[in-house]
Amino acid sequence: MINSSIDNQYMQLALQKAEEAYGNGEVPVGAVIVNQEGSVIASAANSTISTNDPTAHAEMIVIRNASMKLNTDRLDFCDLYVTLEPCPMCNHAISLSRIRRLYFGAYDKRSKHINNTEKGNIFYKPEIIAGLNEQKCSKLIKDFFKKLR
């Protein structure tokens, strides 16, 4: 499933959004929400700096936009594609929104440790497909931080 061209197509779109974030001086992360028919419902670039909103991660924006567009707070028929492993905030938003499947590109060691604390976790978890287009997703982030230093 990891190399299916359809999945990759959505991750490509998420990557475009990540590049858009890069161009705006934001940490380059992009996200896309797709429904069960394969229609793109929402796509967004990380924009915490430009909007002065620490919660404006790409995943939060697409969850909010998709929910409001579809008039429901339950996205259990939708999949989320994001170029970076979600942080604990986004992870729990994904849980609250009942996203069916989560595809992410680059791994984030900091989030991984926290998110993987399964013991006692009684919250909903989506199916997770990790490392889709990992190299491209991770290169973009590495390039961004290299440029900053």
Next chain:
Amino acid sequence: MINSSIDNQYMQLALQKAEEAYGNGEVPVGAVIVNQEGSVIASAANSTISTNDPTAHAEMIVIRNASMKLNTDRLDFCDLYVTLEPCPMCNHAISLSRIRRLYFGAYDKRSKHINNTEKGNIFYKPEIIAGLNEQKCSKLIKDFFKKLR
């Protein structure tokens, strides 16, 4: 500090917001953000149902509104008052926004377990004052769920 009347005044306002949520058929949680001079910057009621937004917890709304109002994504000179112990999403949003101090009312066992997983947590944590006005905050939530059943 827990019984200072000034702190309680802000929790009272958060409780008013929680009652507003109750009246709207929402899980009754309210939140307030206050700056270092003691001015209320933002207040909000939980509104996930009415807005069809699973991320519209009271804490998320006040963090977003305060950040945009103050034109900064760092709220390190602000305190947050919320009637219920924050869920993992809100907890990490509080971390990302660098809120100075978190006051919460009622305890939430489900969140507690996850949020207290300190081992390996490298993210910022605010000072936490737990159980402020606990009884009132917790009674409101218990009443709400009793009515639902």
